[in-house]
Amino acid sequence: MEYPPLAELVKDKWPSDVLQRAKELQAEIGSIGAYSHSKGVPLIRKHVAEFIEERDGYPSDPEDIFLTGGASAGVSLLLNVLITPNETGILIPIPQYPLYTATLSQFNGIPIPYHLSESDGWSTSLAEIESALAEAAKKGVKPRALVVINPGNPTGALLDLTTMENVVRFCEQHSLVLLADEVYQTNLHSPQTHPFHSFKSVVRKINSPVPLISFHSISKGVKGECGRRGGYFECTNISEEVRAILYKMVSVTLCPPLSGQIGVDCMVRPPKEGEPSYPLYKKETETIHAALAQRTKLMADRLNLLPGVSCVNSPGALYLYPKIELPDKAVKAAEALGKSPDTLYALELLDETGICVVPGSGFGQKDGEHHYRLTCLCPGVEQYVSALEGFHRKFVEKYGGL
Numbered sequence: 001m002e003y004p005p006l007a008e009l010v011k012d013k014w015p016s017d018v019l020q021r022a023k024e025l026q027a028e029i030g031s032i033g034a035y036s037h038s039k040g041v042p043l044i045r046k047h048v049a050e051f052i053e054e055r056d057g058y059p060s061d062p063e064d065i066f067l068t069g070g071a072s073a074g075v076s077l078l079l080n081v082l083i084t085p086n087e088t089g090i091l092i093p094i095p096q097y098p099l100y101t102a103t104l105s106q107f108n109g110i111p112i113p114y115h116l117s118e119s120d121g122w123s124t125s126l127a128e129i130e131s132a133l134a135e136a137a138k139k140g141v142k143p144r145a146l147v148v149i150n151p152g153n154p155t156g157a158l159l160d161l162t163t164m165e166n167v168v169r170f171c172e173q174h175s176l177v178l179l180a181d182e183v184y185q186t187n188l189h190s191p192q193t194h195p196f197h198s199f200k201s202v203v204r205k206i207n208s209p210v211p212l213i214s215f216h217s218i219s220k221g222v223k224g225e226c227g228r229r230g231g232y233f234e235c236t237n238i239s240e241e242v243r244a245i246l247y248k249m250v251s252v253t254l255c256p257p258l259s260g261q262i263g264v265d266c267m268v269r270p271p272k273e274g275e276p277s278y279p280l281y282k283k284e285t286e287t288i289h290a291a292l293a294q295r296t297k298l299m300a301d302r303l304n305l306l307p308g309v310s311c312v313n314s315p316g317a318l319y320l321y322p323k324i325e326l327p328d329k330a331v332k333a334a335e336a337l338g339k340s341p342d343t344l345y346a347l348e349l350l351d352e353t354g355i356c357v358v359p360g361s362g363f364g365q366k367d368g369e370h371h372y373r374l375t376c377l378c379p380g381v382e383q384y385v386s387a388l389e390g391f392h393r394k395f396v397e398k399y400g401g402l
């Protein structure tokens with residue numbers, strides 16, 4: 001797509017389906033240096049709708065699809081549209097991916113945090129969401145939407161069908177828009193026991209009128225092409241009037257990057273059995289999934305053996321979110337430096353080992369608790385989990401033990 005004459009030069013070397021795909025997109029798009037339709041290239045939106053139909057078993061309309069510069073652009077647009085400054089509350093999970101708190105703060109929305117239950121594998125509880133809502137009502141906050149991240153970041157948790165149905169019914173009862181962040185939908189470590197279900201399929205299955213926006217991205221999965229900025233959102237039960245407003249809003253920024261849109265096309269149309277690229281695609285994909293699952297489990301198992309550390313072995317996404325007990329002296333030392341204890345831990349870990357983790361205070365954690373987020377992507381996990389173990393023991397000892 002960047003250099004069409006290349007197709008001729010490599011025609012005997014590259015798989016024919018790759019060239020065929022590029023030519024098809026080329027015929028539709030022309031130069032990828034030009035703007036596209038503001039909602040994204042129509043043919044690519046059609047392919048997204050076909051992908052969703054195949055995934056869920058329910059119809060999807062390309063007109064309900066907006067291609068975006070990554071999921072973040074979609075989330076930001078929707079929060080912008082939903083929020084009346086200093087009035088609107090948005091229910092968000094804690095811990096959460098900081099895009100939500102940051103964007104809420106940008107648009108002067110009010111976060112209504114609901115806590116995920118670590119002792120129950122970071123599950124989402126309706127009772128917890130209800131009490132968060134009641135708390136917000138007491139403060140005069142007007143709730144407008146509920147955010148769910150499934151599979152979760154930073155927790156890696158996956159929602160089960162019953163919880164999903166309850167969440168949908170809850171949104172119906174309270175007239176909330178459901179914002180489903182499903183960017184990790186293919187990062188599943190044990191799909192037999194922990195499968196992914198999309199909120200779109202649940203909404204359709206129970207025939208719910210709840211307004212739903214579902215986000216997906218090329219940044220995750222096995223490709224992880226996050227720098228290209230590609231993603232989409234699908235509108236379900238959203239009126240034509242609101243979709244027209246969304247269209248007007250996306251028109252302001254003209255169009256999402258074309259290379260990101262092409263990335264979305266590749267994500268939603270992977271090679272099929274019988275096509276020349278399929279064997280390599282299958283091999284690479286399976287290898288990456290297996291490595292992620294194995295690394296995640298290995299790290300969780302090893303971390304759980306450390307004194308003062310507990311770690312839920314996540315069934316999805318790319319992370320672990322261990323809880324660490326820290327010595328009082330470490331907490332005081334952090335206070336003296338004007339840092340949170342988890343930040344002190346993360347900084348010392350970085351200095352000592354070169355391992356970069358994200359302190360839990362960036363995602364949200366209960367008062368008095370300390371966490372950090374670890375990614376399970378890197379090869380050589382055995383080596384770096386040993387370094388983590390060594391560091392943890394030394395840190396605890398340095399600050400007087402637990």
Ligand SMILES: Cc1ncc(COP(=O)(O)O)c(C=O)c1O
Binds near residue numbers: 099230
């Ligand atoms: C839960 C979640 N949502 C959205 C995003 C942003 O994705 P994108 O790169 O598509 O903007 C991320 C990135 O890490 C994420 O973890």
